[in-house]
Amino acid sequence: MSNTEHLDAADTLCGYRKVQxxxxxxxxxxxxxxxxxxxxxxxxxxxxxLQRAAGVDDYWYRALPALVLAGEHTCLAISREAYVPESAPLKHHDVLTIDLNPAMNGYCGDLARTYFIEDGxxxxxPHRDEEFLAGAHAQASLHALLRRVATPDLRFDELYGMVKDAADRLECELLDYLGHSMQANMSALDFIAPKVTHTLGEVGLFTLEPQLRVKGGRHGFKHENIYFFAGGVLHEL
Structure with a gap:
């Protein structure tokens, strides 16, 4: 049974909604x-x-409750490097990203956000830091792009090219992969990457999570949602 067929069952989609x-x-x-x-x-x-209190019973990515990155640590590409959280304190002016990968009753979620500390x-x-503002604008722009161009027939490699071109126009560099499918077996993901020809509609649920840095900047920014199609229309989980 395909991921799309799974999503036709209301109780299955409800399971994903609960963990997200x-x-x-x-x-x-x-x-x-x-x-x-x-x-x-x-x-x-x-x-x-907080996740345990909300009913989460497991973590699907390396058994980690969260990937918390602060300061220049936000530029680390965790898919290629070991994650070891640091004991250094957050500064009076700082940025951090938090990426969660919870599981609940066998259903997996995935969500990431960026937080900004300005003058404590x-x-x-963000309100005034130019690098923070540019990073937040770029994230919003890339998710808006997805909502404009996404169709069930759009291939992962096609979406990769569109997002990369848009990041270049925004004068940002991509630091890690752009997103992936969501499924029962999270060890066999399809990534938004070159030469990946699965379509968005075929995989059922998928993420967009561009981790990026403004060119010449010192910090990384990340915003992740899970998306899916219903009736040919894109929805955020």
């Missing part, structure tokens, strides 16, 4: 614990606590 809701709730609540002086290690532990104030969107 737990991730979204965690990333909403974690903002209350982000502050100068807190470390990546502290926030990984808190993300675990934690924000979901």
């Amino acid at each position: 809701h737990a991730a979204r709730r965690t990333l909403d609540e974690i903002v209350h614990f982000i502050a100068p002086g807190v470390s990546e290690i502290d926030l990984v532990r808190k993300c675990d606590e 104030q934690v924000r979901r969107a």
